[in-house]
Amino acid sequence: MAGDPTKANLWTDADVYVSWNLNAALPADANTPFGPEWHLVGLLDGDEGFPETRDEDTDDKFAWGGILVRTSRNHFKLTKSFTCLEDNETTRKLVWPGSTATKIKVPVPERVKVAFETREGDKVRRLATSLYGECQLDGDHGENEVDLESATIACTIFPNANKDLFDRQDTPVLESLAVTPATLSVADGEIGALVATATYSDESTADVTAEATWTSSDSTKATMSAGFVTGVAAGASTVTATYLGQSDTCAVTVTA
Secondary structure (H helix, E strand, O other), X not given: OOOOHHHOOOOOEEEEEEEOOOXXXXXXXXXXXXXXXXXXXXXXXXXXXXXXXXXXXXXEEEEOOOEEEEEEEEEEEEEEEEEEOOOOHHHHHHHOOOOOOOOOOOOOOOEEEEEEEEEEOOEEEEEEEOOEEEEEEOOOOOOOOOOOOOEXXXXXXXXXXXXXXXXXXXXXXXXXXXXXXXXXXXXXXXXXXXXXXXXXXXXXXXXXXXXXXXXXXXXXXXXXXXXXEEEOOOEEEEEEEEEOOEEEEEEEEEEO
């Protein structure tokens, strides 16, 4: 099968955080919780997800003969939406900006920082507005006895001076595994050590020797346990380390 299934995403959980402080600091990385200046929206409609709409004015330029030679593009606009299922202080401020606990006022969208977080197991992805967004109710909002009360919020994302829309944070993804040394010679009855090193998408590395699964192609020649090779009889065996779908090998020679 072509491709890498580990890079296909099915996000099983998600949250939205907002901050009315446009200078609120983004967490250091995807594994760091949001600070007190960020407010959790609460329960979200997972079926609706985070739909994204891109609008842009385009104008095609043609030469004689109807040949397309250029397309001008301007007025780019990005809108990202989410559907709230909770009636709490944060969602009320998004649905009715400028209102209070006792007074509902004509809504005027406010500038807010918004962070979209999706999760699958230990994998986390965050998109946080580089500048800010303006949020407003998208569609109808009301109450009845059949459906959960919900409010779909459409957030128009404003880019900063560098045309950045979002700051993105991801938990590092395992990209490769390397076993060192690549070849090893041990005497019958002796023990040799191997190391399995994982390399991640952010170029960081980790020693995963203890966590990897080790196998020997011929246990009558060499056996494996937690990175340690034990020579059993003269001959050769290929030792394989496997960790989270990645693997690498070492050619082991056992001498008499």
